[in-house]
Amino acid sequence: MDALLLSRIQFAFTIGFHILWPTFSIGIACYVACLSGLWWRTQRTVYRDLMRFWSRIFAMGFGMGVITGVVLSYEIGTNWAGYSRAVSNVIGPLFMYEVLTAFFLEAGFIGIMLFGEGRVSRGVHFFACCMVALGTLFSATWIIATNSWMQTPAGAVADAQGIFHVTDWWQVIFTPSFPYRLMHMVCASFLTGAFVVAGVSAFHLWQRRHLRTARTAFSMAMWAALVLAPAQIMIGDMHGRNTLEYQPTKLAAMEGLWDTGKGVPAVLFAWPDMDEARNRFAVEVPHLASLYLTHSWDGEVQGLKAVPASDRPYVPIVFFAFRIMAGIGIALLATAITGLVLRLRGRLYETRWFQTVAMAVTPLGFVAVIAGWTVTEAGRQPFVVYGLMRTADAVAPVSAGAVSATLIAFFLIYNVLLLTFFWFGARTVLKGPEGEPAHEAWRARPGPDRSAVGLATNPSLQTPQSGFQPAPGE
């Protein structure tokens, strides 16, 4: 394999792994901020216990996001020097603003969010949580602006050497696909977060432990899912129609549509054959694709054959990833509606089979996010800047041997990271969100007179933290 293909695999792997954590952080940061605010205003300890529990889990996911994100900010240079040379005038400031407005905001307040409870007032803690949540949203905004510029470039022109120069910053940031992509990603993060909270709470309900916190969290998560799941499907529909207008080839690959036509069918299943430029084993519903893409029975949709074969993406990846994403969206909507039905019948917290369902769908949001990004990134190929710059011209002058070595190392390290996260995440979940009174006793004002001697008697340091403890008071 050459350095180009290896670099593509490495970047796809590292960014695909990374996107799991921002998805998680965006959703959970907002949830923790919400809990901190509720604890501050209502004084109900259930919110405090949930806040502490979820900020422990958030800390792990956030850490994973930070360290895997640092990698990306350098990988664009190490592996994609041709790309950064061509587009640095455009995307450079966007990345810089991401660091300035988002990463520093998160980093500046995460310490207070995680460790500051005894040192600052509840109001200040709530403020810090909001700043962290806002940071995750700012970060998403800038990075989606950059990605959207690569999908639907505007506001910049390339010179004879292929270097892009900005003519209008407003157009660079607010490209045609930006608002839809941003809404789709943020809503996906909230939805995924809601189902993570629902899954963990369902596990506690299923175990019949931590019932007080689990009920509150489960209820909050199912309300959120009920709003977010249909919203996400609506946003996805808008995003799809935007893609039809600005990236018709990608949309044709998503739909498995080879010939331009009116009243085109929706392909439920097929094997897109790249060599013969047709679908095998196709199962189709007539007119349906025209109906949902153009909202008219006989609307025209452009097919893949409208562009030469060298300008088409690898269709099967885009085609199947899109079906996975859309299928999961429908499954999550069905789960949210089932939750509503059970709630109206007053059986939301007691229905055992539904708890199993809620646990089972927990990872699906992440799968859908990966699938969705696969659709949009693989569907943009063979271009790195859609229609203007080819991925083959973006690669850096690095040797295939060096990239192979780092790719193997990334693969091993990231898998160990994931296992470690699951290990400690599972332990935290098993331990549950019960309040820890030791914490309150250690509320001391900051000052220079404290000595470390007394710390040896801190009970929380001497008790070995076993994973599974029977919860008191149940």
Add this chain to the structure above:
Amino acid sequence: MDLPLLFALVAAGAVVIYVLADGFDLGVGILFLFAPRDADRDMMMASVEPVWDGNETWLVMGGTLLLAAFPAAYYVLLPALYLPVVFMLFALIGRGIAFAFRLQTVRFRVVWDVVFAGGSALAVFCQGLILGGLIGGIPMQDGMYAGGAFSCLTFLGVLCGAGLVGGYALLGAGWLIWKTDGATQVFAREIAHAALILTMGMMVLVSGWTALTEPEVARRWFEGWHLLYLAPIPLLTLGVAAGLWKSLWSEWEVGPFLLAIALFLLGFSGLVISLWPYVVPWQVTLWDGASDPQTLGFAVFGVVLVLPMVLAYQAHAYWVFRGKTRHLDAYGTQ
């Protein structure tokens, strides 16, 4: 207004802040396994836990600032320094994850101790390799890097790596003397001596080796009367080192940390004198390597309006966790 010059100053400032801020928390990591007791390690990690993330963000800031303001440096230097850069990132991953997980386990805590210390040391050593490769010059052709995967790995880089390990350990020890007390502080005072000796030894070796092997650097320091004007830098360095040695057992607890910072600033000014005004040494100056005026013009708002706010709330985060470190300030003890 000379925007490339302004951004060069900002980039230099970001590098200095990164080296000093992440320097002390990486240094605490380097010293980690040398500490005699687990209680010391708990205290050491707790002392940097609330701030390390903000410190490391300056590394990302440096990368994106290069991409935004001096893309030539970004797309030439990073492929040239591919292996040390990526291995630095691996090392930072290891130590970063140790923050999140070390306190969650008892049986395997020693594994995380090794990951944290090893990751910190490896990351710093890779930064030294990067610095050495930078001073040694980067082969270029048609505006792109034109060397192999290992051309950046030099003897000078190894010297720089050892020097940075010593220097960061010194910063870390200074931080611990300031932020801890009792046995942990005594340990920090003791190990700071070794760190100071390593740092000074390597500073001398790196300076000498560079002067011998890089004619451009030698010309700047020794041609004509240059050395006379520049003499204050090495002399001050020696003075600061002597003061630092004396301060290690003094009552002035913040002294070693401040003097270690001074030592780094002097070393950095020596580096600037040697490399100015190149962003890719001996190939691309900061004016040739700068991005478009309209790009710098857009980015300058962030530097002028947002950066002061960033500095303010970073300072606030340090203020909230002022005073001696308590065990409360740690993951897993909430």
